[in-house]
Amino acid sequence: MSKTFEIAVFHGDGIGPEIMAPTLDLLRGLSSGYDFRFTDCPAGAASYLDCGSDLPEASLDTARRADAILLSALGDPAVRYPDGTEMTPQIDIRIALDLYAGVRPVRIVPGMRSPLNLPDGKVVDFVLIRESTEGLFHTQGKGHVEADMAEETLRLTRRTTTKVCDFAFRLARERKASGSQGRVTSVDKANVFRAFAFWRDIFDGVGANYPDLTADHAYVDAMALWFVLRPWDWDVMVTENMFGDILSDLGAGLMGGLGMAPSADIGDDHAVFQPCHGSAPDIAGRGIANPFAMILSAGMMLDWLGRRHDMPAMIADAARVQAAVDACLAAGETTGDLGGPLDTRGAGAAVMARL
Numbered sequence: 444m445s446k447t448f449e450i451a452v453f454h455g456d457g458i459g460p461e462i463m464a465p466t467l468d469l470l471r472g473l474s475s476g477y478d479f480r481f482t483d484c485p486a487g488a489a490s491y492l493d494c495g496s497d498l499p500e501a502s503l504d505t506a507r508r509a510d511a512i513l514l515s516a517l518g519d520p521a522v523r524y525p526d527g528t529e530m531t532p533q534i535d536i537r538i539a540l541d542l543y544a545g546v547r548p549v550r551i552v553p554g555m556r557s558p559l560n561l562p563d564g565k566v567v568d569f570v571l572i573r574e575s576t577e578g579l580f581h582t583q584g585k586g587h588v589e590a591d592m593a594e595e596t597l598r599l600t601r602r603t604t605t606k607v608c609d610f611a612f613r614l615a616r617e618r619k620a621s622g623s624q625g626r627v628t629s630v631d632k633a634n635v636f637r638a639f640a641f642w643r644d645i646f647d648g649v650g651a652n653y654p655d656l657t658a659d660h661a662y663v664d665a666m667a668l669w670f671v672l673r674p675w676d677w678d679v680m681v682t683e684n685m686f687g688d689i690l691s692d693l694g695a696g697l698m699g700g701l702g703m704a705p706s707a708d709i710g711d712d713h714a715v716f717q718p719c720h721g722s723a724p725d726i727a728g729r730g731i732a733n734p735f736a737m738i739l740s741a742g743m744m745l746d747w748l749g750r751r752h753d754m755p756a757m758i759a760d761a762a763r764v765q766a767a768v769d770a771c772l773a774a775g776e777t778t779g780d781l782g783g784p785l786d787t788r789g790a791g792a793a794v795m796a797r798l
Contacts (some may be wrong), residue, residue: 446476446478446752446754447477447479448478448510448511449480449508449509450480450481450482450511450512450513450744451502451511452467452481452482452512453486453517454515455486455514455515455517456488456518456724457722457723458516458724458726458732458787459487459517459722460515461730461732461787462515462734463513463737465734465788465790465791465794465795466740466791467481468795469738469741469764472798473745473798475756475760476754477757484501485502486498486532487519487532488517488522488530491530492522497530497532497535498532503539506540506713506715507539507540507713509713511716511744511747512536512713512714512715512716513741514533515717515737516718516721516722517530517532517722518532518533528584531583534580534583536715540710540712540715541710541713542575542576542708542709542710543607543610543710544606544607544708545572545575545706545707545708545709546571546573546614546706546708547573547687547691548569548570548705549569549570549571549674549694549695549697550698551698554769554772554774555772556700557698559671559697561675567674567675568623569677569679569694570614570679571682571687572607572611572679572682573683573684573686573687573691574604574607574682574683575687576603577599577600577684578597578599578683578685579685580685582595582596597638599641604641604642604645605645605648610681612650612656615653615678616653618678619655619656624678625678626656626657626658626677626679627653627657628659628660628666628678628679628681629642629643629646629658629659629661629680629681630660630666630681631646631682631683633660642683646660661680666680666690670694670697674697691719700733701719701736702718702720702778702781703735703736703781704718704720705717705718705737705743706718707743707744716740716743717737718737730787731779731786731787733778733781733787734787735794738764738791738794742760742761743761744761745757763798764794767794767797768794771793771794771797776793
């Protein structure tokens with residue numbers, strides 16, 4: 444009997460609905476013993492203008508009840524709170540659902556417009572794990588500002604730091620079973636900040652529970668350099684919220700842009716899957732946005748649901764989605780940002796044809 448999964452869908456702002464549409468078409472076309480029931484959830488700038496809330500309580504309640512959450516690009520720089528900050532309901536969702544592990548895969552495959560010229564035989568395939576609920580985002584929207592000074596608070600807790608480090612080691616163990624290095628690197632700034640010495644001590648304690656894996660450390664400024672000079676050296680990295688925010692965009696740059704950067708934010712009971720990029724209001728409505736990051740994020744959702752519910756068919760379909768996108772890249776079946784001739788719908792259809 445087919446299992447039906449409830450998926451909360453945030454269509455988003457700007458190009459959000461445009462990249463979500465082919466993604467949902469693709470998911471509806473998969474038929475390996477499971478089905479989806481999609482529920483639309485208003486949020487973002489359009490929702491704020493419509494009802495005065497960028498994350499209505501009904502949308503958050505739907506997300507809490509869902510088996511998984513698909514979230515497209517949210518927000519619009521032209522629509523701001525009275526204090527001048529942009530609305531970020533995606534961050535509010537992470538905090539409300541305790542989605543502490545931000546998963547940002549970085550893979551360079553043939554057909555990507557990477558700025559790197561990789562040496563022969565070098566393969567770039569690593570995952571950055573960003574702690575997504577604490578760190579320098581702790582006082583988001585609540586920082587202290589005076590006429591001549593402003594300050595924000597970086598907060599790390601033992602509970603969450605332990606969880607995100609353990610998540611990184613478990614992921615490295617899974618990847619090692621498939622041929623990866625089995626290496627976890629803590630990215631911090633422990634030479635300057637006591638908070639990161641605290642982080643590093645917790646990381647080392649968690650790593651002691653995984654004697655089959657290699658655990659090491661790197662300072663964040665050095666890691667930014669190594670992302671460019673030798674990105675093939677890394678396997679799984681785990682880092683604080685702000686550092687992860689910055690490094691994940693650098694990782695996207697290695698892949699040719701944010702249009703190729705999927706992500707997930709995962710907790711103990713819930714998970715959100717979304718592209719790393721924003722809503723790009725400057726190209727909204729033109730039908731030219733790259734849907735691959737959204738489609739790859741949906742593939743990550745399939746893998747997470749498949750492992751959570753012991754459904755090998757879903758895990759296999761996740762690999763098929765990734766392989767289909769890879770094949771489109773190799774064949775030049777891409778949108779203009781990657782040098783291809785296709786529009787958003789055409790790129791989505793090309794992936795479905797490969798499936």
